Amino acid sequence: MDKIIGLLEKYYPVYLQGLWGTLWISAVTVLLGTVLGVLVAVLRMSRSKALNGIAGAYIEILRGTPILLQLYFFWIGLPKLLPFLELSDTQCIVVALVINASAYIAEIIRAGIGAVDKGQWEAARSIGLTETHLMTHVIMPQAVKNILPALCNEFITTVKGTSLASVFFVGELMTSYRSVQAATFLALESLTIVGIIYFLLNLILSRLLRVLERRMTASD
Amino acid sequence: MTEEIIRTENLTKNFGSLEVLKGISTTIRRGEVVSIIGPSGGGKSTFLRCLNLLEEPSGGKVFFKGQDITDKKLDICKFRQSIGMVFQNFNVFPNMTVLENITLAPVLEKKVPKAQAREEAMALLRRVGLEDKAEEYPRKLSGGQKQRLAIVRALAMQPEVMLFDEPTSALDPEMVKEVLNVIMDLTRSGMTILIVTHEMGFAREVSDRVLFICDGVIKEEGSPDQIFTCPHDPSTIKFLSMVL
Numbered sequence: 001m002d003k004i005i006g007l008l009e010k011y012y013p014v015y016l017q018g019l020w021g022t023l024w025i026s027a028v029t030v031l032l033g034t035v036l037g038v039l040v041a042v043l044r045m046s047r048s049k050a051l052n053g054i055a056g057a058y059i060e061i062l063r064g065t066p067i068l069l070q071l072y073f074f075w076i077g078l079p080k081l082l083p084f085l086e087l088s089d090t091q092c093i094v095v096a097l098v099i100n101a102s103a104y105i106a107e108i109i110r111a112g113i114g115a116v117d118k119g120q121w122e123a124a125r126s127i128g129l130t131e132t133h134l135m136t137h138v139i140m141p142q143a144v145k146n147i148l149p150a151l152c153n154e155f156i157t158t159v160k161g162t163s164l165a166s167v168f169f170v171g172e173l174m175t176s177y178r179s180v181q182a183a184t185f186l187a188l189e190s191l192t193i194v195g196i197i198y199f200l201l202n203l204i205l206s207r208l209l210r211v212l213e214r215r216m217t218a219s220d
Numbered sequence: 221m222t223e224e225i226i227r228t229e230n231l232t233k234n235f236g237s238l239e240v241l242k243g244i245s246t247t248i249r250r251g252e253v254v255s256i257i258g259p260s261g262g263g264k265s266t267f268l269r270c271l272n273l274l275e276e277p278s279g280g281k282v283f284f285k286g287q288d289i290t291d292k293k294l295d296i297c298k299f300r301q302s303i304g305m306v307f308q309n310f311n312v313f314p315n316m317t318v319l320e321n322i323t324l325a326p327v328l329e330k331k332v333p334k335a336q337a338r339e340e341a342m343a344l345l346r347r348v349g350l351e352d353k354a355e356e357y358p359r360k361l362s363g364g365q366k367q368r369l370a371i372v373r374a375l376a377m378q379p380e381v382m383l384f385d386e387p388t389s390a391l392d393p394e395m396v397k398e399v400l401n402v403i404m405d406l407t408r409s410g411m412t413i414l415i416v417t418h419e420m421g422f423a424r425e426v427s428d429r430v431l432f433i434c435d436g437v438i439k440e441e442g443s444p445d446q447i448f449t450c451p452h453d454p455s456t457i458k459f460l461s462m463v464l
Contacts, residue, residue, distance in 0.1 A: 122274050123311035123370070127325040127377055128301030137324060141315040 003189045011180045018176025019197055025090075025172055026159045029097040033158070034151075036098060037105025044110050055106070062103035068164055071096045075168055090170045097165070101158055108154060112147035113139060148216055152209035156202050163198075173197060222249045224286070225381050225412050226271055226303075231280035232436075233266050240266045242436035243280065248381065248414060253407045255423035255444070256416045258433040259459055264416045267433060268383050271414070272296075272303045285380070301329060304374030308386040310366040312358040318345070318369055319354040322376045330377070337376075344372040348402050364395030368402055375406075382406065384415040420463055424448050432456045 008015070043055035062070065074096035078087055087095075116139050124134040166174030177194040181187045226248040233241040240263045248254055256264045269275040271282055273289060273296050281288050289299050313321050322341035326332040332340075345351045348368040358366055367387055374382060384403065388396045400422050407413060407426045417423050423430060423444065430447040432440040432455070440453040448464075451457050 117311070119307060119309050119311035120313065123305075123307060123313070123373075125274060125297075126272060126300060126303075126305035126307075127374060128297045128299075128329050129325055130297050130329065133328045137328065138313055138315075 003186055004192060007180060007184065007186060007189050008193060011176075011183075014176045014179055015173070015193060015197065017171060018173040018194070019201070021170070021172035021175070022159065022162050022198075022201070025094060025097065025162045025165065025170075026155075028094055029101050029158050029162065030155050032098045033101030033105050036102035037109060040102055040106035041109035041113075044106060045113065059103045059106055062100055063107070067100050067161060068167065070100055071164055071168065074099070089168050090165075093165045093168055093170045097158070097162065100161075101154065104154055104157075105151065108150040109143075109147055112150070113143040115146045116142045144216060148213050152206070152213060155209065156206060159202055159205065160198065222251060224249050225252075225284070226414075227283040227286075228267075228271070229281040229283070231267070231270055231282065232278050233263075233270055233275060234278045240436055241270070241277075244433070244436075244438055245280075246431065246438060246441070248412060250380075250412050251410050252428050253413045253426050254415070254429045254431060255427040256414065256431045256433055257418070257420065257423060257447075257459075258431075258439075262434040263436045264433045265385050268305075268385050268414060268416050271383060272300050272305055274305075297329065301325070301377050302380045304377060304379035304382040306367070306370050306374055306382065306384045306387050308389050310363070310370045310390070312361075312366050312369050312373070314358050317355050317357055318350065318361070321358070321369060322373050325373075326376050341372070341376055344375055347405075348372055349398075362395060363391045364398045367391065367395075367399045371399075371402055371406075381412040381414065384413065384417070386416050386418065388417070388419060418463070420448070420460075432459065434459065 040055050040058060043051045044059065046052055046055075071093055075089060075092045078092045078095060120138055120142065121134065124138040129138070162172050163174035165172050166178055169175055169178075173194050177190045180190040184190070224247050227246070229245050231241055231244040232239070242263075244263075244267055256268065258264050266275055270277045273282070277290055280290075282290050284299050284303065287294070287299075289296060313324070316324065319338060319341055322344065323332075323334070323337040326337045326340070327334055342351060342354060345354055348371065350365060350368055350372070353361060353365065353369075358369065361369065371382075371387075387403065388399050391399060396419070400419065403413070403415065404422075404426055415423070415427075425444075427444045429441060430444050431438050432447060432451075432453065434455045440447065440451060440456045447456065448460065451460055
């Protein structure tokens with residue numbers, strides 16, 4: 001216990017920096033992952049067999065391979081593929097995280113829309129709504145209620161998933177653990193500190209999301 | 221002869237290898253009330269759903285006031301606005317209030333000013349005795365009230381024909397009457413109506429014509445008196461002997 005407090009006193013800027021890294025990487029991953037996920041979901045549900053197939057393969061490959069493998073793949077592959085961009089390690093890893101999250105989020109969105117009663121589509125069409133109005137006014141408001149809980153879970157998974165970035169020494173919490181451990185040889189103590197920070201972070205996040213969820217589903 | 225509203229020519233529909241409609245040709249004229257009866261799985265609902273292209277016909281044609289609406293180049297939304305439909309399971313929109321359910325399509329698709337749409341919706345709600353539910357969400361309504369809402373939601377688009385797909389089959393017995401009364405009231409207003417129903421007494425009372433659909437074809441059609449008192453086709457006789 002004393003050692004933990006000692007570590008905190010001496011190295012708290014390192015942990016804070018790591019927390020900041022985890023926060024911004026998570027936020028960017030969730031935001032861009034959702035945007036990309038919506039796009040993939042739209043393709044997945046399109047009537048074009050080709051687009052549908054491409055989106056399906058994208059989702060299957062990303063869900064069917066380990067995230068760590070994907071991180072390595074982008075970390076090594078992206079700079080080679082796009083050398084002119086001069087991407088940093090952090091940028092490569094964030095791109096990989098965003099793409100990985102987008103596959104899961106696309107499936108969550110597709111499933112959420114699929115769970116809306118078929119009769120709702122028929123009723124909306126029967127009164128002559130255009131396909132756009134059908135989606136914006138009838139289907140999506142109902143689908144959001146199905147999507148939100150799963151999406152909240154995905155957010156928390158994302159926060160934890162960013163810890164894998166430490167493999168590539170990208171600045172985030174898990175990397176802070178490694179830095180402090182390397183400097184002090186106090187592995188368990190440093191792990192405990194980082195673990196508590198992760199736990200509290202997700203606890204706060206899940207509570208916030210639950211409040212949001214309850215508000216969104218208030219009309220039921 | 222009065223103007224034709226809907227005409228089908230050799231309409232067919234397959235689901236995979238299953239032939240549900242095997243060539244249905246009929247004409248519905250303005251002001252007619254036509255009941256469609258027949259055994260389950262005989263194609264009644266599928267026929268009705270082909271008329272506004274909720275099901276895409278596999279073959280044949282559907283004409284709305286002389287225009288072939290199976291033509292892919294046409295904007296089907298415009299035609300659906302003139303063809304109201306009421307479903308067995310109501311399918312009211314749970315994310316909107318009663319009033320919003322009704323004003324949604326007129327405001328979005330017909331660009332009716334909001335205030336006017338609300339006024340018209342309130343008039344319709346009064347007509348079916350739901351004016352005090354205008355601001356409620358559908359979850360607070362009974363089955364019968366939901367179905368009455370579904371009917372006025374369709375009426376708000378001022379359709380030229382109303383399609384009813386077993387509108388009382390999902391209702392508790394004590395609520396059947398209130399919905400049938402609304403439909404009855406509609407028949408008196410001169411609305412063109414097609415109704416798939418198992419309510420034989422009702423069909424007999426309100427219809428100008430009865431279609432008996434079985435095995436994907438119109439086996440027999442005629443006035444309600446003829447169909448219900450002296451059916452000719454053996455399948456009609458068998459069906460009526462089982463339900464009456």
